[in-house]
Amino acid sequence: MKKILITGAAGFLGSHLCDRFIKEGYHVIGMDNLITGDLKNIEHLFPLEQFEFYHHDVSKFVHVAGDLDYILHFASPASPIDYLKIPIQTLKVGSLGTHNLLGLAKVKNARILIASTSEVYGDPLVHPQTEEYYGNVSTIGPRGVYDEAKRFQESITMAYHRFHGLETRIVRIFNTYGPRMRLNDGRVIPAFIGQALRGEDLTVFGDGSQTRSFCYVDDQVEGIYRLLLSDYAEPVNIGNPHEITIKDFAEEIIKLTGTTQKIIYKDLPKDDPMQRQPDISKAKAILGWEPKVERAEGMKITYGYFKGLSEEDLKKSEHKDFSQHITR
Ligand code: UDP
Numbered sequence: 001m002k003k004i005l006i007t008g009a010a011g012f013l014g015s016h017l018c019d020r021f022i023k024e025g026y027h028v029i030g031m032d033n034l035i036t037g038d039l040k041n042i043e044h045l046f047p048l049e050q051f052e053f054y055h056h057d058v059s060k061f062v063h064v065a066g067d068l069d070y071i072l073h074f075a076s077p078a079s080p081i082d083y084l085k086i087p088i089q090t091l092k093v094g095s096l097g098t099h100n101l102l103g104l105a106k107v108k109n110a111r112i113l114i115a116s117t118s119e120v121y122g123d124p125l126v127h128p129q130t131e132e133y134y135g136n137v138s139t140i141g142p143r144g145v146y147d148e149a150k151r152f153q154e155s156i157t158m159a160y161h162r163f164h165g166l167e168t169r170i171v172r173i174f175n176t177y178g179p180r181m182r183l184n185d186g187r188v189i190p191a192f193i194g195q196a197l198r199g200e201d202l203t204v205f206g207d208g209s210q211t212r213s214f215c216y217v218d219d220q221v222e223g224i225y226r227l228l229l230s231d232y233a234e235p236v237n238i239g240n241p242h243e244i245t246i247k248d249f250a251e252e253i254i255k256l257t258g259t260t261q262k263i264i265y266k267d268l269p270k271d272d273p274m275q276r277q278p279d280i281s282k283a284k285a286i287l288g289w290e291p292k293v294e295r296a297e298g299m300k301i302t303y304g305y306f307k308g309l310s311e312e313d314l315k316k317s318e319h320k321d322f323s324q325h326i327t328r
Contacts, residue, residue, distance in 0.1 A: 001050075003027045003068050005110075007058050007101065008075035010037030012180050013115070013173070013220065017072055018042055020221050022050055029064060033057035035089060036077050041180045058097040059089070068108040070228060073101045074115045076150075080143060080269060081186030087145040094149025095156075102160045102168075111167035113228045114157045116235060118174040118276055119147045128243075128277040131172070131235050141271040154235060161233050169227050174239025174278045178217030178298065179305035183313060188212070189299075192250060193306045196257035197314055206268030208247025213277045215240035216298030219291035226287040239278035240291040252295075256303055 008014035009030025045051040105112040122137030223238035
């Protein structure tokens, strides 16, 4: 049985990856320090012999006994609200954490896949974003702690690949959504759905003309799975190219949820990218991958998940308007 270590296992993407690799017959070791992750996302896996969980912060030395075939490094805060609350941990997990896991991969002779992000393109001047684009990133802005950690992460990963001959993979993840997103993580989908469920107005930042392209989690996981098993070491964009403005998206959510609330406008957070859309030609050509789930379908499932949460969860998730803290 192949053994895989998944960091950030209790998070949104990490937990879905645990499910997928369990389904594929792997022995899965999940690791998480639970700062932003939630054990609820993986509690269904605890009874399985195929699954182990280590409560550990990968920014500190990582030890795993025995053989290891693969590592997926998905530990990191991943929303602007989290970078503001825990900026140092965000920098550390992308830099020190990645270094520790590359070291582990080297001693275990394991293949490692690193979760990078479309944030390496910053507020992009090239549209859609191809892997060749170098990006337009502010080193010192509020998102810099995430963006620069991820850029460093890509550099050190390529250095281990070139210098040590380590088998490495880099996925650049574009906005992804689905069940198990944290209702209060400040990201636009849980924010809007939470507001609709609590009977509050939907807060669009700026004039809502900024765009995003949302990928359903099952498509994202399929792309990552194929990339891990491919022999391609350079970064690959995985995301859904179907682009929409945030204002139009808010209107879609109003229709989907049937809320009688309206859209209200708030200041645009500092360094908020104005446009984002993946060019997925590489993923198509190299992995034979493209997204299958339309936004209408994915959002229906996601809304169903959030609707199923308890009153208590909903109360805990009061939307925190962080735009005030980081406006231009
Ligand atoms: N956004 C918004 N209202 C909210 C939360 C987010 O208009 O309550 C906007 C945000 O300014 C950004 C987009 O939605 O332009 C996506 O934000 P998210 O935090 O989900 O992801 P990212 O900016 O990292 O793509």
